[in-house]
Amino acid sequence: MISEQTKLLWRDSFLCTLLSFIVSGILLFTFLNISVLDPFYKAFKDFRFTDIYYSKIYTNSSVEKDIIVVNIKQSDRFTIAQAIEKVQQQNPKVIGIDAIFKEPKNTFTDSILKAVLNKYENIVTAYYFEGDSLISNHNYFKTNNENQGFINVNFNNDDKVIRDFLGLKKPENKLSFATQVALKAGKLSQTNAETLSEGIPINYFGNLDAFLTFDIDELLDLESSIPSIKNAIVLFGYLGTPTGNAFDIEDKHFTPLNKTFVGKSTPDMFGVLIHANIIKMLTTNSFISKVPKFLIYILAFISTFFIIMLGMKLYKKSELLYDIIIKAIQLIISIALLYLALLLLKQSIYIYITPILVLTVFGLEMIDFYVYLLDYLKKRFKWQSYLLN
Structure with missing residues (x-):
């Protein structure tokens, strides 16, 4: 039988994932609509991680x-x-x-x-x-x-x-x-x-x-x-x-x-x-087979959910441990996802890996902000949470 703590962990992971998507969407909208940031947007728009395959790996x-x-x-x-x-x-x-x-x-x-x-x-x-x-x-x-x-x-x-x-x-x-x-x-x-x-x-x-x-x-x-x-x-x-x-x-x-x-x-x-x-x-x-966009964002949601769940377990165990190893985890995730994208391209499968990579890494950063939100909810509504219980 699933324990109460496990249920709370799944709920917190799901809500933090939603928060990550909402905040990243707001940041993207801001990035697209502030004219001073337009040169940066165009620079990133013209770059794909999979370009590395053709420019550096493909022979x-x-x-x-x-x-x-x-x-x-x-x-x-x-x-x-x-x-x-x-x-x-x-x-x-x-x-x-x-x-x-x-x-x-x-x-x-x-x-x-x-x-x-x-x-x-x-x-x-x-x-x-x-x-x-x-x-x-x-x-x-x-x-x-x-x-x-x-x-x-x-x-x-x-x-x-x-x-x-x-x-x-x-x-x-x-x-x-x-x-x-x-x-x-x-x-x-x-x-x-x-x-x-x-x-x-x-x-x-x-x-x-x-x-x-x-x-x-x-x-x-x-x-x-x-x-x-x-x-x-x-x-x-x-x-x-x-x-x-x-x-x-x-x-x-x-x-x-x-x-x-x-x-x-x-x-x-x-x-x-x-x-x-x-x-x-x-x-x-x-x-080259192209992975549909809707499937990319489903994969991004799933990967963000599970990496946030891992991050919350570490946070629960020790906030200091979480702060120390989070960057290493983000680096490992970035390398692994990029390697996966290049490996798939070598097999003639193109996946736009950027949303998955960005949202997964961003999700770990959102845990601290999610905790601040939980503090407010607990004080006002006596909100139950895996991280605060």
Whole structure:
């Protein structure tokens, strides 16, 4: 039979857990709505503990040979048309062009590019959303059999680090560039493509060194055939001038692979390589499962409840002992939860560990404040408590 003291312990643990959630919610609301704290909020918002996995732990020595990237640099349309023609002669599965030809420039070169785009049905072109507008190729370059996909990698401008991927934008029902390429390559079904309307964590395979790349001039200078392109997915996009230039940040973004995951740094990955990573994920079905938010907060409540129960037992035994070892307990909990999150990510399971970690550690700090509340309740209402009895 459960003793009265045990019942009081469970009740106190439950009430202290509720108090921890309420106080932390008030602090978060204050943090979000005081303008002077906005820079701190944005700094923490752009950080995830799981970024440590990609920036410090994850290694990949292999090179993806089924996805090839051609660096178009600052090439004119005639050169790009020649490169597309050269690649098509090698029989690729699909060509994705991560570039937009907004306006006509030169009648002759434009006509050559238009002819090439009309000649082949395995070409996927790009557009992007800018507010309520859609920015795409000029009508001159559009074809009846054109496959298009949006190249936006960040619909929420507050998120500087590209962690998630949206394959289908609703209510417009528009597919992303990477999704269209995977569909055209026959590596993704239409049914599966239509399930990509929720943000999915990107399973990053690697940066520039993880993909086979060609400089556009190097490609055109090759006189022999290029066997590696046969049946491959070929992406045309910008990779810096020269290729891989670390100081060239045009169409470059922050990703979890950035070695500097806290503090100021330069963007680390070109947009076309982000698309290449997403295509790799789509074509090999190597998705990361994302633990739902409601389950995260249930786990946070449970972990906070039991750690508070442990803390109350220590507090009951000796307040001095509690004050001495509480920091060590918080450190151990933080390391254990972080290790668990990294271990799950290695198994392709993404859990947003921050709420669990913060609330669990914060719960131990709340025990002292809960005792002050109990003193008031006992004096006024003769409140029974495990900690005060």
